[in-house]
Amino acid sequence: MSEQLMNTDTKALTKNISPEKPKSIVKKLDIKEFIDRCAIADDPISILKQAQEELDSHKNHSQKMTPESTSYKAFTIFEFDKGILMATAIPEAYRTFCIDFSRKLQKEYQCETPSEKATAELVAINFVRTLIIQDRMNAFLALGSVTDNTVKYFAVLSKELDRANRHYLTALQTLKMIKQPALEVNIKTQTAIVGQNQIVQSNNK
Numbered sequence: 001m002s003e004q005l006m007n008t009d010t011k012a013l014t015k016n017i018s019p020e021k022p023k024s025i026v027k028k029l030d031i032k033e034f035i036d037r038c039a040i041a042d043d044p045i046s047i048l049k050q051a052q053e054e055l056d057s058h059k060n061h062s063q064k065m066t067p068e069s070t071s072y073k074a075f076t077i078f079e080f081d082k083g084i085l086m087a088t089a090i091p092e093a094y095r096t097f098c099i100d101f102s103r104k105l106q107k108e109y110q111c112e113t114p115s116e117k118a119t120a121e122l123v124a125i126n127f128v129r130t131l132i133i134q135d136r137m138n139a140f141l142a143l144g145s146v147t148d149n150t151v152k153y154f155a156v157l158s159k160e161l162d163r164a165n166r167h168y169l170t171a172l173q174t175l176k177m178i179k180q181p182a183l184e185v186n187i188k189t190q191t192a193i194v195g196q197n198q199i200v201q202s203n204n205k
Helices: 002-016 031-037 044-056 070-077 084-088 092-108 114-142 148-179
Strands: 189-195 198-204
Touching: 044 070, 070 084, 084 092, 084 114, 092 114, 114 148
Parallel strands: none
Antiparallel strands: 189 198
């Protein structure tokens, strides 16, 4: 009987001193820290990293470049040097000229900041628009037929040509203003101080 009690006490004691399971420590993640670690699929850093991986693995070299492809998106990051987005906004016949014109404008006005380069690109696009509309008007006049509809169409083209020309001149003027040196103004003042029985004049130069 005593042995049974001893065994029972030993089991109870052993049960009480059994090691506890380690508790998992969960660190609370700050929302700002979490957002800083994340990036969307179209983030420039992610795109360049993916493009580099494809280049290193020699993948997709023979595939056609499309707006959905990684290589195309990587090119857009260097838009002001390559002009890939600008090229998609105009007909193929004008693309080479437009890209070259934009680069020469950047060189002429020594564009360094993104805003300056974007303005130069805007100048190039609107100038090309004037060429496109003028070409359409010439083709329209070459038809030689005059009807109510053709007259209305020609009137629309004329307004579009005027608008494109104004946009071109406005963008060009804006670019010139951005690159214009800051105006320095030196103001000379003459102050008269009147005291008892005396007048003191001082020039602040």
